[in-house]
Amino acid sequence: MPSPMRVCMVTIDNPCYYRGDGVAVHTYFLSLNLARLGCEVHVLGLSRNLKMKRVMSSEGVTFHCFPDYLRVGKPSRFLFFLQKMAKEILTLSNLKKFDVVHGQGSSVGAVAFAKRLGLESRCVGTIHTVGFDEQMETAKDYWRYGFYLTGLYMILSAPPPIIMQYGKFVYNQMDVNISVSEYNRRRASLIYRIPIDKIITIPSAVNSSFLNDDALKGAKSMPSHPVILYIGRLAPRKGVHYLLQAMPNVIKYFPKARLVVVGAGPLEHHLKDLSRRLDLQNSVMFLGYVSDERIRRLLASADVVVVPSIFEGSPLVLLEAMAAGKPIVASAVQGIPEVVKPDFSGLLVKPRNIYEIEHAIVRLLKDREFANYLGENARQAIIEDYSWEKIARRTLEVYEKL
Secondary structure (H helix, E strand, O other), X not given: OOOOOEEEEEEEXXXXXXXXXXXXXXXXXXXXXXXXXXXXXXXXXXXXXXOOOOEEEEOOEEEEEEOOHHHOOHHHHHHHHHHHHHHHXXXXXXXXXXXXXXXXXXXXXXXXXXXXXXXXOEXXXXXXXXXXXXXXXXXXXXXXXXXXXXXXXXXXXXXXXXXXHHHHHHHHHOOEEEEOXXXXXXXXXXXXXXXXXXXXXXXXXXXXXXXHOHHHHHOOOOOOOOEEEEEXXXXXXXXXXXXXXXXXXXXXXXXXXXXXXXXXXXXXXXXXXXXXXXXXXXXXXXXXXXXHHHHHHHHHHOOEEEEOOOOOOOOHHHHHHHHOOOOEEEEOOOXXXXXXXXXXXXXXXXXOOHXXXXXXXXXXXXXXXXXXXXXXXXXXXXXXXXXXXXHHHHHHHHHHHO
C-alpha cells in the first residue's frame, strides 16, 4: 500500500486559531479536505506572538507555529518574513520529507527562497491576487484617503517594476501555480511572465456548514427591518466607503433598513466618522471581527449581502453568501463575474458607482420574489461547483501530476 502524500501548506496567518483573512480560511479548509482524502498535511504559519512556538493538531492536520516576525516593523517585515519562513520550511521539510510544499498568497515568496536554498520538494504557489493590478486599481483610493498610510507606504516603497520582477522570480520558481480565478491566471501570466500552461485555475470554495445548516436555508428577516450585510476587511480595496455613501438613498426608500458591517482594518475609524457625517448613526452597525458561527447567524438574517470591492480575486464571503441562498450585490471586478451571473445568481455593479449600489439594493428589497430567485440560483451554483471536497480533489490531482 503506497504511503500517503505528504503536503506542507505555507501561509502567513496560522489558520488553526486565526481565520480573519480570506487566504487563511482558504488554507484551513483546503488542508482539512486534503487530509480527508488521505494526505498527511502540515500547515506552517506565523503565531502572532513573538514568544510562541508550538505544534497543534486539528481534524487530521498538524499546524506548526513560529514567531510572528511580520510585526517587528514595517521596513523589515517582508525581509524578516522571507528569511525566517524559508528557514522554517527547510527545517520542517528535512524532518518530514514533504512531497509537495504549497505556498498560499504572499507566502509563495518564502517557498521560492527555500527552493533556492535547497528545498527538494515539488513546489506549488496559489495566486490569490495579482499585486501589480491591486496596486494600480487601488492607487486613487490610497491617495484620496491620505489616512491610509500603510497603502501609501506600499505605493512609495514598491514601484511597479519591483513588483513585476519579484513576481516573475517567485512564481517561476514553482513547479506549477494555481490561480483562484481565470482573470488572475491571465493577468499573472502577462505581468509576471509566467508561461500560461504553468498556471491552473482552481477557484476557492465554501465551508460545507453554509450548505448544510437548515437555519440558513429558510431564514428571513422581518419585513419592517431590512438587513444589508457587509463582511470583509475594512480597507480601501474593499470599497466599504462607497457602500456607506449609498446608504442615505437606500434609507429614503426603506427608513428602517440597517447596514451591518462585519470586519476590522485600517479604515475602521474613517468609516465610523463617515457614518456620522452622513447621519447614519442609527442605520449602521459596526461589529468588528466576529466568529464563524456568528457570521452564519448574520447571513441567516440578511436580506441583501453587498460586496462593493474595487479589487478582488475570488472573495470567500461571496461564496458563503451564495451558499446561504442570499441575493448578492457585487462589483463587476476581476474574478467576481466568473462566479456571479448577472440577473441570475446576483446583481453586478460598476466599482465605485454609488448610484448603482444604491439602485441594486433597493431593487432587491422591493422585489422579494426576484431576490429569492437570485438566492436560489446562487445556492445551486455553489452546490454544483464550489464545494471544498471537489476543490481539494482537483488540487490533489495537480500534486499527483508533478
